[in-house]
Amino acid sequence: xxxxxxxxxxxxxxxxxxxxxxxxxxxxxxxxxxxxxxxxxxxxxxxxxxxxxxxxxxxxxxxxxxxxxxxxxxxxxxxxxxxxxxxxxxxxxxxxxxxxxxxxxxxxxxxxxxxxxxxxxxxxxxxxxxxxxxxxxxxxxxxxxxxxxxxxxxxxxxxxxxxxxxxxxxxxxxxxxxxxxxxxxxxx
Numbered sequence: 001x002x003x004x005x006x007x008x009x010x011x012x013x014x015x016x017x018x019x020x021x022x023x024x025x026x027x028x029x030x031x032x033x034x035x036x037x038x039x040x041x042x043x044x045x046x047x048x049x050x051x052x053x054x055x056x057x058x059x060x061x062x063x064x065x066x067x068x069x070x071x072x073x074x075x076x077x078x079x080x081x082x083x084x085x086x087x088x089x090x091x092x093x094x095x096x097x098x099x100x101x102x103x104x105x106x107x108x109x110x111x112x113x114x115x116x117x118x119x120x121x122x123x124x125x126x127x128x129x130x131x132x133x134x135x136x137x138x139x140x141x142x143x144x145x146x147x148x149x150x151x152x153x154x155x156x157x158x159x160x161x162x163x164x165x166x167x168x169x170x171x172x173x174x175x176x177x178x179x180x181x182x183x184x185x186x187x188x
Contacts, residue, residue: 002028009033016041019050021069023185036075046074060084064103068093068124070182073101085117085136090124092182096148100133123158125178143178 009029013020016037036052039045046053049062053074059065060082065073068091073081078098081087085103095101103120107113118137122128126140129148134140141158150164161172 002030005030013037017051019067020052020072021187022072023070023182024188026070026188029188049074051075054079057081065089069187084114086119088119088121090122090126090142092124092180093122093126093128095128096130096132098131099128102134103136105136125180143174145174 006029013029013032017032020032032052036054039055040049040053041047043055045055046057046059046062049059051067051072053059053072054077056077057074057079058081059074061084064083064085065081065087067073067089070091071089071093073079073089073093073095076095076097076099079095080099081101083103087101087103101120104117105115107115116136120134120136121139123140123142123144125143127145128134129146129150131149132146132152133150134152138152139155140146140152141156141160143159144156145161146152146156147161147163150162150169152162152169156162156171159174161174163170163172
């Protein structure tokens, strides 16, 4: 029965989400239809975004987002992304709930105006924990894990674990290489 439902829903998902590229086994086509398609494409939450976005997430200026495979910005609950300054995601980027990624801010002299726009670059194999904030102009390297609740205001080198403390961030070098290469897996 699951096979029949997935075979019916598969062409709908492929047509509705041309930039949805995930490995086989990530989720069924039915679960993508049920969890994202109905509220996004029929009701209209983030309707024009060409990848699955949770109905509680907000994606601004999605056209200025460049993303790799196994990366669907906004597919978790409560994510806010303002990509007006440009935003680039590598392959295999996971974003926890309630994350804010802002590529621009208001003017410091007039809150009604947009300030400087600065792009953000996020590398391959990056996990951004829940309730993090990533500010404009930051570059995050490859193979990075950002712990929950961190506010990222500076560049993060590759192969790093970032842990937030009361007064600063600790950068801990990783001792092993990342084990999975999503570019070698067969995609849905």
